[in-house]
Amino acid sequence: MFNQQALFNEQQNFQGDKGYQGGKNITTPYKKKKKQELSEEQKTENKILSSQRIFVEHLIRIVKIFQIASQRFRLNSDVYNEIILTVCGLVRLRIGTLIL
Template sequence: MKGDKGYQGGNNITTPHKKKKKQELSEQELAENKALSSKRIFVENLIRAIKIFQVASQRFRLNSDVYNEIILTVFGLVRLRIGALAL
């Protein structure tokens, strides 16, 4: 799993390196932080794309069977949009 600095100390979570007091990060640590953030930004952008559809970010008040169909449609639209952006 990947996480930001808020998840430090958890098992199985990769977090960025922190700068120690009065010390700088090494070039390798900076490169690892950059690689981690570039992977995380893709996921954050996917979450943003899904939340654009209000049904995914607000409380759903209808039947749960309808919700499953709607959320799968939202995911399909996001995948379609990502495919269009990648071309």
Template sequence: MTTPHKKPRKGELTANQKAENKEFSSKRIFIEHVIRLVKIFTIVRQRFPLNSRTYEQVILTICELVRLRIGALILPLS
């Protein structure tokens, strides 16, 4: 897990650190948009009384639908 550089107390970030933070935020926003797409489905946002195997299948199906929506490649399950 990576985190952005924090501005030091009474100081400034270097140009390199600012560039790294900008790159980090552009990757992070993509992930946050994908999470939003997954949470559109109500079953993901709420607790649902299914056994764990059925719930896993439902979540995987929703993730596949989101992948199709964003046009990503479908990765093989391992």
């Protein structure tokens, strides 16, 4: 699997969900340990992080409405980029109509 972070500057910081814990330069939410609760400070930081990421999560949801972007791609891999760019263009068009 290709590491997209290799394309960015080493000083670049990222925000991710719990699936990215342990990654380099990635800010992730705190995870509750077994039989322990999160402190109020940790809960507040998790809320701030999730409020910053919510826009991206909504965009991912809109892209996944198109089944070809959410399921295994079974066609020739050469056309994959064209199809994903078309889907993203349709999503941008949809967002433009929602905002206006």
